[in-house]
Amino acid sequence: MPELPEVETVRRGLLTAMEGKTIEKVAVNRPDLRWPFPPDMQARLQGRRILALRRRSKYILADLDSGESLLIHLGMSGRMRVSGAMLGDFVHAHPAPEKHDHVVFDMEGGARVTFNDARRFGAMDLLQTDAQESHWLLQSIGPEPLGNQFDGTYLADRLNNGASPIKTALLDQGIVAGLGNIYVCEVLFRAGINPKRKASNLSRSRISSLVPIIRDVLSEAIEAGGSSLRDHRQTDGKLGYFQHDFKVYGREGQPCATPDCAGTVTRFAQSGRSTFYCPQCQR
DNA sequence: ATGGGGGCCTGCCGGC
């Protein structure tokens, strides 16, 4: 379940169980996810304390006291669930293992964190914390959309030469980190921009207007605990609620949410992915 | 060179 708001929601849900805690025991139940696990992963994790739990783009990074960081990617179907720790006012017991539980962390303090990923598009790797940005998966990722380096000037400059449609450009992780298919659709709807428009044909001011919209959509989604599609859940099993605020994604055939717009939400394929938009008010 | 499609996997849903 993985765009930036969902990953951030997962990271926050793991803080109590993992940050500042020692990894007492790790079960690695298969040799790989999308790629092979790094050599001796279990030994390099066990007994290490997690100094900080961070997020970069759609990746979670656990900084260890060994100078390494554990990189975790949820792919399409990756989930993390926490059990056995104090969650609110009561203690959750460890539930029975489930199909596709690939890596299980038993933490100091009694929490168990289980990584489950049916499709195995997810990934785990170990990297040197001080060389994070040169890791092959992170080295060409663009600025964080909620950070200071992401502004109208940057985005307009980056999209200036783009021959690709704005939808494709915003999905490009090298331009801005963390946006995926859902939130790009929602952002373009709010901006009133047709997803087919060539990025380079949009005025600088229209491109600049995307920046606060991107920040708002992502912030609101994080605030709502992410989106729960296909039964995705937070680490404590609760559902996020932002899917109820989708205006176009998954709403093919429904009337456009824009006041006084008579349009109908339409779906079409764009570079192999579904795009939802209103042809009437997105220009 | 970059934009688009294929591929990686499993699960689920709708239609016949």
Add this chain to the structure above:
DNA sequence: TGCCGGCAGGCCCCCA
């Protein structure tokens, strides 16, 4: 009920 096609929130890689 069962089988089949289509679809799914990501992202690397190859090809034109």
